[in-house]
Amino acid sequence: MNHSEDYIQDFPIQGFQQDLINWYIENQRDLPWRLNQDPYRVWVSEIMLQQTRVDTVIPYFNRFLSLFPTLKDLAEAEEEKVLKAWEGLGYYSRVRNLQTAVKEVAEQYGGIVPDTAEEISKLKGVGPYTAGAILSIAYGVPEPAVDGNVMRVLSRVLLIYEDIGKAKTRTLFEDAVRTLISKEDPSSFNQAMMELGALICTPKSPACLICPVQDHCRAFDQGRQKELPVKEKKTKVKHVDMAAVILRNHEGKFLIHKRPKEGLLANLWEFPNIPVKKRGVSEKEDLKVFLQAEWGISAAVGDHVSNIEHVFSHLKWDIQLFEGHCSNKTIEACDLKWVTLEEMETYPFPVSHQKIKKLAKEVTA
Secondary structure: OOOHHHHHOOOOHHHHHHHHHHHHHHHOOOOHHHOOOOHHHHHHHHHHHOOOOHHHHHHHHHHHHHHOOOHHHHHHOOHHHHHHHHOOOOOOHHHHHHHHHHHHHHHHOOOOOOOOHHHHOOOOOOOHHHHHHHHHHHHOOOOOOOOHHHHHHHHHHOOOOOEOOOHHHHHHHHHHHHHHOOOOOHHHHHHHHHHHHHHOOOOOOOOHHHOOOHHHOHHHHHOOHHHOOEOOOOOOOEEEEEEEEEEEOOOOOEEEEEOOOOOOOOOOEEOOEEEOOOOOOOHHHHHHHHHHHHHOOOEEEEEEEEEEEEEOOOEEEEEEEEEEEEOOOOOOOOOEEEEOHHHHOOOOOOHHHHHHHHHHHHHHO
8 A cells, every 4th residue: 555645746735725625615514513613512513423414413413402502411411311312313322422421521621622632532432533523623723534525535636546444544544634634724624525525526426527626636637536435345234033012001001121231222212122033933922932031021912013124334123013912010120111102202212113113103093
């Protein structure tokens, strides 16, 4: 692999900076986290924007900031309320790490987000990209913030054929940005790179003819922009067959279960469910046996209600959903609750079980 200097030799850095930043100042989107440069707001937005589209994030960001307007508010909030505010954004470890880190800032830094790469990088969940984004946008520090957008833009502009899925390639791009970044306005430079990748230099059909840095783009010059960036195919998604049940008791309340503190979707609530070995053979019986063995619940599992699919980055759940009735009047386990539909609204559920929650309303309608 070449060094970043090899790619930047004879590259018109100043002209590139100027064309990029001028375009950004004139064309930047009106986004709520750009209202000011408060490091807490920048931080929340950057964590939300990881693995989530801008249009999806906007209402979540506005609601989250209305519930937790300051770093102190988030540090002191109950985890369940924080998870509920995040419900639907997915990748819940992001918000758990955010709250843990925010508590650390409140306790160790007097509530002020650190302004050096060394200090901010020690915080939970703050990797090189998030650190660079906060430092450059909030504090004007010329630190690289390299995400997928930035790697795509630079792989085309500098004609870099290294696999962007590899850690060492990210380092190459970070080194390149250190050389290219505007020292006078690192905030606009980094945001402009992200904005260019989101709006113009898109993955499949880059709008090269209206690109503000077209004159500087080596891939465009050689007609090779669609070959870049290089990224090896992802590993196969694991497929898991599941069975779940909308279980009601004699009062018409629904049984929900809190997932463990560690692991996938930790501390979120769900309807009773189990993985099944063979689809369409014994899901009802498996659910019945599971409920009795796990929680001492005697249940009659009835009709098939629906089939729900949910895809994570590494995993696909195919859930066969049933309805059922339970004769138990009380339950002992602390991670189980009987709740009404109205009460259910206060508990955070993962997306797959939000779908089940909607069906629960239809079943009782």
